[in-house]
Amino acid sequence: MTLKAGGATLAPVKEASLVVGEIFTSVQGESTYAGLPCTFVRLTGCDLRCVWCDTPQARRGGRRLARAQVLARALDPGTPLVTLTGGEPLLQPGAILLLSELCDAGRTVLLETGGHRDLGAVDPRVHKVMDLKAPGSGECARNRRENLRHLDARDEIKFVLADRADYEWMRVTMRAWELVRLGPALLASCVWGRLDPRQLVAWVIEDRLPVRVQLQLHKYIWGPEASGV
Numbered sequence: 001m002t003l004k005a006g007g008a009t010l011a012p013v014k015e016a017s018l019v020v021g022e023i024f025t026s027v028q029g030e031s032t033y034a035g036l037p038c039t040f041v042r043l044t045g046c047d048l049r050c051v052w053c054d055t056p057q058a059r060r061g062g063r064r065l066a067r068a069q070v071l072a073r074a075l076d077p078g079t080p081l082v083t084l085t086g087g088e089p090l091l092q093p094g095a096i097l098l099l100s101e102l103c104d105a106g107r108t109v110l111l112e113t114g115g116h117r118d119l120g121a122v123d124p125r126v127h128k129v130m131d132l133k134a135p136g137s138g139e140c141a142r143n144r145r146e147n148l149r150h151l152d153a154r155d156e157i158k159f160v161l162a163d164r165a166d167y168e169w170m171r172v173t174m175r176a177w178e179l180v181r182l183g184p185a186l187l188a189s190c191v192w193g194r195l196d197p198r199q200l201v202a203w204v205i206e207d208r209l210p211v212r213v214q215l216q217l218h219k220y221i222w223g224p225e226a227s228g229v
């Protein structure tokens with residue numbers, strides 16, 4: 001949307017700013033990039049309500065900043081890796097443009113998304129880390145299967161599992177949706193305090209399941225209260 005005021009053309013209002021919860025530098029805690037220094041831009045707002053959500057603070061509040069300001073602050077620490085996360089970052093129209101601007105600046109860019117918003121407009125240079133919500137999240141019905149056609153070998157699919165039923169759902173879904181053939185890395189992680197990683201590893205080995213078991217590194221470093229992404 002372009003507005004005219006007194007003959008002057010203004011930048012599209014919705015895309016020109018973003019509501020930001022925090023911008024910080026740490027190490028990436030999840031994905032195949034786990035352990036690498038990374039600058040995070042956490043946008044505010046989420047239209048899901050996962051029962052085990054560990055970032056409820058990202059669902060409300062935040063501060064509206066010009067997109068150019070967000071870009072400058074994301075680039076300033078100089079980490080080669082930048083992650084756009086939330087909440088659900090794709091709720092904000094300016095996120096799509098910010099992702100491309102980060103790529104233009106030469107950064108490796110990760111997008112962490114719940115997977116229920118359309119990925120079609122995301123810059124193909126972005127590495128998408130997309131959740132498939134298992135039944136234990138309470139949001140399984142929001143999975144958007146059409147998004148799979150926007151994923152390839154540079155992308156990742158993340159399952160967060162609360163129990164054996166979630167594990168079985170992942171196993172069946174991997175086969176039914178031919179996720180291995182699709183190419184993204186397949187990540188399986190545990191809801192903190194609900195599923196023991198040793199149990200998950202035992203199931204994966206027993207089934208020879210081609211998933212990458214991952215731990216939420218930030219919780220092991222800073223404790224269980226450390227926010228997820």
Ligand code: SF4
Binds near residue numbers: 055059114
């Ligand atoms: S875990 Fe993520 S997607 Fe789920 S409610 Fe929390 S912020 Fe939203």
